[in-house]
Amino acid sequence: MEATLITDLPFLDAAATEAPVVTPTLPPAVIASRLQRAWATALFYLTDARLLWRFMRSGARMQLAKTRIEELKRAYYGALQVKKVARVDGRYFREYFAPGMPSAAYDTYIASTVNRLVPFRGDADTLNLVFLAITKKCPLACEHCFEWDALNEKEVLSRADIQDMVAQFQARHVTQIFFSGGEPMLRVNDLVAVVEAAQPGTDFWVFTSGFNFTRDNAQSLKRAGFTGVSISLDHHEPARHNAFRGSPDAYANAVQAAAHAHEAGLVVNLSLCVTQDFTTPANLLAYARLARQLGVTFIQILEPRAVGHYAGQAVDLSHAQVALLEEFYLEMNYGPDYLDWPLVHYYGYHQRRMGCGGAADRFLYVDTDGDLHACPFCQKKSGSALCSSKGGSLDAALASLKTRGCHPFAQASM
Known part of the structure; x- marks a missing residue:
């Protein structure tokens, strides 16, 4: 054919x-301002840190999870660093196949990612x-x-x-x-x-x-x-x-x-x-x-x-x-x-x-x-x-x- x-x-x-x-x-939708991008990036960082502590509940397990997350990022992105961020209806987006933040969907997405690396939820x-x-x-x-x-x-x-x-x-x-x-x-x-x-x-x-x-x-x-x-x-x-x-x-x-x-x-x-x-x-x-x-x-x-x-x-x-x-x-x-x-x-x-x-x-x-x-x-x-x-x-x-x-x-x- x-x-x-x-x-x-x-x-x-x-x-x-x-x-x-x-x-x-x-x-x-994509943020043009360097200052606003920095603010959104910081918000992602703080949200992820809060969730990581909630899931791990100990300094040692939190450090282990952070190490494995960094290894995953290096495998996925190499030496590249995500800089671009979009804002739509009060939520921030960095990846098409990831939920926007803040949201319950984003929290669950991070939970599944962490659970895959350092199991915590059974x-x-x-x-x-x-x-x-x-x-x-x-x-x-x-x-x-x-x-x-x-x-x-x-x-x-x-x-x-x-x-x-x-x-x-x-x-x-x-x-x-x-x-x-x-x-x-x-x-x-x-x-x-x-x-x-x-x-x-x-x-x-x-x-x-x-x-x-x-x-x-x-x-x-x-x-x-x-x-x-x-x-x-x-x-x-x-x-x-x-x-x-x-x-x-x-x-x-x-x-x-x-x-x-x-x-x-x-x-x-x-x-x-x-x-x-x-x-x-x-x-x-x-x-x-x-x-x-x-x-x-x-x-x-x-x-x-x-x-x-x-x-x-x-x-x-x-x-x-x-x-x-x-x-x-x-x-x-x-x-x-x-x-x-x-x-x-x-x-x-x-x-x-x-x-x-x-x-x-x-x-x-x-x-x-x-x-x-x-x-x-x-x-x-x-x-x-x-x-x-x-x-x-x-x-x-x-x-x-x-x-x-x-x-x-x-x-x-x-």
Whole structure:
């Protein structure tokens, strides 16, 4: 099966007739002031120290935990020091896959991290993050969709099923849940009801193309308790993003969603699938400039994988393109010229150095049937998250997933 280039798709030919998209300029979330950054950094330090003392309860154990945390930071960041901080609705954010501080979710996240290094709470739960697909329905036809074979089939998950899964994951100290699909905004009323019924201690996010992300819906999500929204935007040029997503309205919807989320006080992430055609220095910088204009907090870089609609296609990036992405990640996050630009999250950078945290080690994926997988790209069923309704054990399913581990994609990225 040959890959279809976006330049072959009809939306590009129709670009001249499409209405121009007005991209708003929104206030930045990333802190520009050196003094305010220093204050936020000090606040993180004091909060972590307070939590460490609360968990360890002795000077010797606290010192042991501090030593192991420093070792973990060196393994993850090397000699780099995190400087950039974003502030949204009174909370501070430094990592996309970490809850904002202050919050009960942040405290639980630190507790799980410390417990992993110096056990103190009598359990071995290490799962921090769950990607939970709640619908098979989607109005788009995205070039890279990993749920392509399930799209627009009959729904399986009820609102009660979603509530039950959320409750079970919260009971296991999960601090971030990302609702995906399909297009989860098609079930916005269910999203609101589920999060309203959830316990404190978890940051909730929704993945969306921007479809149905109206001002009213953004406000409803915020009132319900959502922390953020991850908006799929795969090109800085409207026509090319529209072609990639199979809709002439995709770019306008994404940009408008960013504006509505920003207005509602939600953290905004732009999720970018970096294809072979896209991955050039000029495109990456133009995309980052657009993200800065939109006032977003994070840019998430996803490498394409040969699953779903890309199955059987040669979509992997070249070694030179991977090196370019790593250079972009380092420069945007640590370069002195970009301290007030959005933070870049590029999981592949750390995955190649530390291994994959999927397969219920730190995160996992639940598909639209409620089945567990190592991650969205490593799709091989390993039990169900609907254990209470099926008479099974979620602990047993998670243990099986950990034993099975990750797909060869994870190893190929090392």
